[in-house]
Amino acid sequence: MHRRIFAIGDSHSLRCFENHPDIADSTVLFGHNKLDGKTAFNLPRHDKKIQKISNALPDRHLIFVFGEVDIRIHIKYKNQQTGIPISELIRNTADRYTGYVEALRRQGNNIHVFNVIPTGNFSTPEARRWKKTLCYPFLASREERTDYTERLNRELADYCRLRDIPFIDIYNHLVDANGRRKKELIYDFSHLNNTTADLVLQHHSFT
Numbered sequence: 001m002h003r004r005i006f007a008i009g010d011s012h013s014l015r016c017f018e019n020h021p022d023i024a025d026s027t028v029l030f031g032h033n034k035l036d037g038k039t040a041f042n043l044p045r046h047d048k049k050i051q052k053i054s055n056a057l058p059d060r061h062l063i064f065v066f067g068e069v070d071i072r073i074h075i076k077y078k079n080q081q082t083g084i085p086i087s088e089l090i091r092n093t094a095d096r097y098t099g100y101v102e103a104l105r106r107q108g109n110n111i112h113v114f115n116v117i118p119t120g121n122f123s124t125p126e127a128r129r130w131k132k133t134l135c136y137p138f139l140a141s142r143e144e145r146t147d148y149t150e151r152l153n154r155e156l157a158d159y160c161r162l163r164d165i166p167f168i169d170i171y172n173h174l175v176d177a178n179g180r181r182k183k184e185l186i187y188d189f190s191h192l193n194n195t196t197a198d199l200v201l202q203h204h205s206f207t
Contacts, residue, residue: 005206006057008050009065011036012117015191016065016200023063023197026053039074040066040097047100054109061206062109063168064101067093067116067156068190071148076140090148094155102163112166112206115153118174118181119145120190127189146179168204 005023007013014033017023027033034049043050043066054062075089101111119142122131131138140148153171160167174192176182187193 003060005061005063007063007065007114008053009035009063009114010038010069012068012191013063013065015187016114016117016194016196017063018194020194020197022201026057029053029056035066037069038066039070039093041070041074041093043097044100050104054104058108060110062111063114063200064111065114065117066097067152068119068149071116071119071145071152072122072140073136073138075148076144077137080139086148087151090152091155094152094159098156098159098163098165101165105165112168112204113156113160114168114200115156115171116149117192117196118171118179119149120181120188122189124189130189166204168200170199170203173199173203 003022003024007017007023007025011033013035014025014027017025018027025033030053034053035046038046070093075086075093078084078089079086098113101113105111121127121142122138123142150171153169157167157169159165174182174185174196181192185192185195
């Protein structure tokens, strides 16, 4: 692969960067997404898969794309299960995720953490059909998911700064004046399209 930047992550890494001339999703190496549906919090559990991908991409810039699954499912679910405050769950997610990324960077991986993308609209007919196939609870409202996303991005920015991890913070370029996903960026009820990659290149430096 001739491209010097690769995205590694959940399904959003594919949709945000697929078929882009300058950034490739790691799916192109393996024919499928080895990390689809994985959470930022539990990423250390998938170290073997991460290492297999990163080892295939030495001397490349790697964009890690995780967190939306945590927001959509696990934050409120864990809050209701355990009583742990939302703020603590969000902070723990950012801490654990960036701590793992920091360890990978010490191994020589040039990893950039991408902000969690704006939450989608799961009230559409397409989304309702999709939700019927899920085996886990879908609890948080759109307003709650937006709030959790913004809070997690702030925590990620702080922990990335503390751990000297490049943070790709283009969230404000992905949302409109109402804090919703910009229409021109929407791929489907959940994902953004690969115009996102152009915004990453425009607003983040890979040096």
